[in-house]
Amino acid sequence: MTPRRTRSFFAIILLSAAAFTAQGQVPNGIAHPDPAHAPNWVGSWAASQQIPEPNNAVPLDSLHHATLRQIVHLSIGGPAIRVRVSNAFGTAPLHLITMHVARPLSPAKSHIDAASDRAVTFNGRADVLIPMGAEYISDPLNYPVAALSDLAITMQIEEAPGQETGHPGSRTTSYLATGLPASATELTGAQIIDHWYFFSGIDVSAPADTSSIVALGDSITDGHGATTNGNDRWTDDLASRLQHSAATSSIAVLNEGIGGNRLLLDGLGPNALARFDRDVLAQNGVRYLIVLEGINDIGMLTHTTVASEAQHEYLVHQMIGAYQQIILRAHAHGIKVIGGTIMPFIGSAFYHPDESNESDRQVVNAWIRTAGHFDAVIDFDKIMADPAHPDHLRPDYDSGDHLHPSPAGYRAMAEAIPLTLFQK
Structure with missing residues (x-):
């Protein structure tokens, strides 16, 4: 390519990039964030992560295509949420097949209000692969939550990531089942566990x-x-x-x-x-x-x-x-x-x-x-x-x-x- 053609080629690339930016887009079609209108995210609930000691861990084979429903109590509310998932202590990637949020009928039961169930996405997809040692934040979801309300997070896990990450001292009941979708109104036959796993926070827009x-x-x-x-x-x-x-x-x-x-x-x-x-x-x-x-x-x-x-x-x-x-x-x-x-x-x-x-x-x-x-x-x-x-x-x-x-x-x-x- 001649010097003149080289300059022309790069000029076209720069003009194309400028056009995408002017339209609020980037070439891969993902919306370009507008800092002036970006939401303000504030944590409403969080839990410290650690390696659960043996008596507080679940058997690794029970996480094979498992459905895990966990309930948390928010502090402040907002019109939109993001979910934070943690594989901080995993020794292999954590593959979530899907994750849903819903309003629980009671913290002491696995039942949810079916009409409130919504799927959560990661980078526009239902599933996400979280590297070992990492935390992942979901896409924003327009899902109004009230202050001091409860929220149920249900995740489907493909396999245990080698070593579990969690918070044993939940003082809250979680529900672990197999063969059920994340949208199930009730996790029939679920194992009852008073611990949290792979789940580190809820942010709200405020x-x-x-x-x-x-x-x-x-x-x-x-x-x-x-x-x-x-x-x-x-x-x-x-x-x-x-x-x-x-x-x-x-x-x-x-x-x-x-x-x-x-x-x-x-x-x-x-x-x-x-x-x-x-x-x-x-x-x-x-x-x-x-x-x-x-x-x-x-x-x-x-x-x-x-x-x-x-x-x-x-x-x-x-x-x-x-x-x-x-x-x-x-x-x-x-x-x-x-x-x-x-x-x-x-x-x-x-x-x-x-x-x-x-x-x-x-x-x-x-x-x-x-x-x-x-x-x-x-x-x-x-x-x-x-x-x-x-x-x-x-x-x-x-x-x-x-x-x-x-x-x-x-x-x-x-x-x-x-x-x-x-x-x-």
Whole structure:
């Protein structure tokens, strides 16, 4: 090709590309996004992902052409949704044959309102192949959802992706069946499982001033001691309070708690610093972060052995360093960080804490309360401590294990959080 013809050829290509852009299209026919009219996506519900431990995993062969229906409780509503699917810990790609959304008739049953059932697409197709280690966001779906409403997500899975990704502490019932379509009104004969799998979030389209709070924590945030299908974790109660105040009804709550979680070391899931990017920074619309972590770090130090005074001091030093890292990384993204003081747990049958553990807790809480560290503080310790025995949980807020609150305790935690923390 001569130089003149080469220039002519590229001129034609450039003109063609300009024409496509002017028409709001690209050559493959996919609509070209208009940034000026792009929807504002904010997380309404989320769950931290981990490798389910053996007693919380489903047998891999049960995921062969399986239909899995999972129900979640949203915080804020909106006219459109996107579903986030996770294969974060898979060792092979996850192939979803199809996925549907619908309104459940009850969280405690697999029934859905058939008239509300809609198919979800990925890149315009019903199926999607999610690489191992990845998360995938669905196409937007015009599907109005109300604040504090329930939503059923039903996915058909071709095969287990080698290793499962999920959230064992759902406190919500899921339904696993084979040979049934995702649109089935009822999953007859389904296996009942109180865990979530391969499902990490629901985003809603919302006005530009809408935002979310991420609650980063352990089993106390995850809701151990809450009622199955009752949505009575402290984060649920906080979401309800926010919705009943005109000044805060545009703020969502995303529960990113994991049972047994620690600041410094992995437990049943990745440590808080390791999962920070995925569970906090990757969430849409995050403006606030509540951190309630550390009780498992303190308890595990002496869970099976005696620790020296130097080991106690080093643990406290490392915990404070972890808090500082969380604050630093959140501030870099314009997120206000609110510290929650660690609640008392003397009497815990699991940890058997002594005065050294209690001393560690007091030192850490003193640092959390000190001005200039967190942007604000929620003094959960003061709220939940027994006035007669401040190193114990209040009996009327104790689930019975002297470590986790009861639903009444979770409600007290939520009611003690000043909503002014989240007002502009």
